[in-house]
Amino acid sequence: xxxxxxxxxxxxxxxxxxxxxxxxxxxxxxxxxxxxxxxxxxxxxxxxxxxxxxxxxxxxxxxxxxxxxxxxxxxxxxxxxxxxx
Numbered sequence: 001x002x003x004x005x006x007x008x009x010x011x012x013x014x015x016x017x018x019x020x021x022x023x024x025x026x027x028x029x030x031x032x033x034x035x036x037x038x039x040x041x042x043x044x045x046x047x048x049x050x051x052x053x054x055x056x057x058x059x060x061x062x063x064x065x066x067x068x069x070x071x072x073x074x075x076x077x078x079x080x081x082x083x084x085x
Contacts, residue, residue, distance in 0.1 A: 004029035006082035009074050011061050014041035019048055021085050026052035032078030036061070036070050 008025040012018030013035035026033045033054035037045045042058055049056035057073045059066040074081050 001083070002028075003083060005031045007032045007034070007074060007078040007080065008083040008085065009034045009036065009070065009081050010085045011036045011059070013037055013048055014044040018085075022048060022054065023052055025083070025085075026054060030083075032074070034070070034074040034078070034081075 003025050008030045010018050010022040010025065010033065013022045014037035018037070022033050022035045033052055034057055035045055035049050035054050036057045036059045038060055039058040045056045045058065048054070055073065055077050057070050059070040061067055071081060
């Protein structure tokens with residue numbers, strides 16, 4: 001997948017596969033990377049976002065209202081979302 005100049009939202013991004021995907025998208029030239037995870041991961045999530053110049057948003061993607069807020073935050077900062085991982 002080519003993510004250069006794309007806006008990518010990555011859930012579960014405070015660790016593991018989600019963190020690795022967020023870092024890979026940033027390294028591949030994504031225009032914006034939004035990292036999301038549960039509120040209990042707030043500090044780690046902020047660290048990942050800071051290291052890749054992304055946006056950290058706490059969200060429980062099992063909750064529709066949190067997903068809507070996540071997308072709204074992504075669009076407000078970077079524009080329309082191209083990839084939701």
